[in-house]
Amino acid sequence: MKKTVGILILLMMSVCVLRAQTDTLTIDAQAYDPALDTLEVVPDMLDQPADIASRISLFAKGNGAPIDTLDVGDARFQIVLMDDNTWKIIKNISVLEGDDLFTKNWNTRLVNPFRDPLDSIPYRVTIPLIDSVSRFVCPHQGKVFSRFGLRHGRRHQGCDVPYPTGTPVYCAFDGRVRLAERHKGYGNLVIIRHENGLETFYGHLSRIDVTPGQWIHAGDQIGLGGSTGRSSGPHLHFETRYNGFAFDPEWIVDFENGKLRRNAFVLKRSYLSAYSKYVPESIDEEEEIYMTDEQIRAEEERIAKERAAMKYHTIKSGDTLSGLAVKYGTTVSKICNLNPGLKPTTILSLGRKIRVK
Ligand SMILES: [Zn+2]
Numbered sequence: 001m002k003k004t005v006g007i008l009i010l011l012m013m014s015v016c017v018l019r020a021q022t023d024t025l026t027i028d029a030q031a032y033d034p035a036l037d038t039l040e041v042v043p044d045m046l047d048q049p050a051d052i053a054s055r056i057s058l059f060a061k062g063n064g065a066p067i068d069t070l071d072v073g074d075a076r077f078q079i080v081l082m083d084d085n086t087w088k089i090i091k092n093i094s095v096l097e098g099d100d101l102f103t104k105n106w107n108t109r110l111v112n113p114f115r116d117p118l119d120s121i122p123y124r125v126t127i128p129l130i131d132s133v134s135r136f137v138c139p140h141q142g143k144v145f146s147r148f149g150l151r152h153g154r155r156h157q158g159c160d161v162p163y164p165t166g167t168p169v170y171c172a173f174d175g176r177v178r179l180a181e182r183h184k185g186y187g188n189l190v191i192i193r194h195e196n197g198l199e200t201f202y203g204h205l206s207r208i209d210v211t212p213g214q215w216i217h218a219g220d221q222i223g224l225g226g227s228t229g230r231s232s233g234p235h236l237h238f239e240t241r242y243n244g245f246a247f248d249p250e251w252i253v254d255f256e257n258g259k260l261r262r263n264a265f266v267l268k269r270s271y272l273s274a275y276s277k278y279v280p281e282s283i284d285e286e287e288e289i290y291m292t293d294e295q296i297r298a299e300e301e302r303i304a305k306e307r308a309a310m311k312y313h314t315i316k317s318g319d320t321l322s323g324l325a326v327k328y329g330t331t332v333s334k335i336c337n338l339n340p341g342l343k344p345t346t347i348l349s350l351g352r353k354i355r356v357k
Helices: 002-027 042-047 049-061 095-099 283-289 293-309 320-325 332-338
Strands: 068-072 077-082 089-091 124-128 149-151 154-156 157-162 168-170 175-185 187-194 199-206 221-224 235-242 245-247 264-268 312-314 353-355
Touching: 175 199, 187 221, 199 221, 320 332, 332 353
Parallel strands: none
Antiparallel strands: 068 077, 077 089, 124 264, 149 154, 157 235, 168 221, 175 187, 187 199, 199 235, 235 245, 312 353
């Protein structure tokens, strides 16, 4: 018994010595709480290495949740760091909101609030379409129903693409909804202004899913396809405009392949007209891009002269193609060549406008 007590005393003394040594290593000995001693956790962790791995991977894989933001040189953008070791660039909406682009000529009721004349627009403007922060989603992949340009003497300012009623319509580029309401011939119309200065129009919708002022991304649903307004069947009327002037969307969108034709687009002022249709890229066009302003001006003058020389005639009772040929000093076949679909045998309907020169 005495022996046992002696051993116990010895043990207690040695523990005290050990504690005393430990205490010297602890900054706040009084606060020491054995229950919180990491030693108690360590054996557990060593027993379960899988657990350690999963704790680390919890951070490595992450949920893609943002953990920090970094400023970049341009106030419109910020880099966001994610908990899965990835990063992405985001747009600083509060800065974009104050940009001239989204304040000038901003009107939620007028289809075209722009008032600048055509000749105030530069001969050429380079428009970035997609880059590391901007995507493109094709509004429709497939054939174009009805192209941009003159149609029965009327200007058709966009491309008509087949679109069954009820099919979701997606926004082509990031931007802000400027107008979203019913508008005469357009029916239910959504107009979106984009950061690259373009506006896109989506007409004849059966339902509108956005409101003016809303910021949206390429690919966001803006409504459903339909046949509202002046429309003979379900289709989407898609327009691309710059400063209120429409240009052929096919300059930038290859509808058949559902892709953009280029990442940046050189918009020429001459495209901003119902007479200017998209022409497939050729060596000539490539050369034209590198033309001097002087050469472009001369080319535009030539086109303007050609346009001024164009003559139209509205069909009245008693008009015949041969009669018109005599009247305008031309031939029936020349008139037919100027009007796609017109044949010498075509019965001319009253009020139809045909080009005679
Ligand atoms: Zn149309």
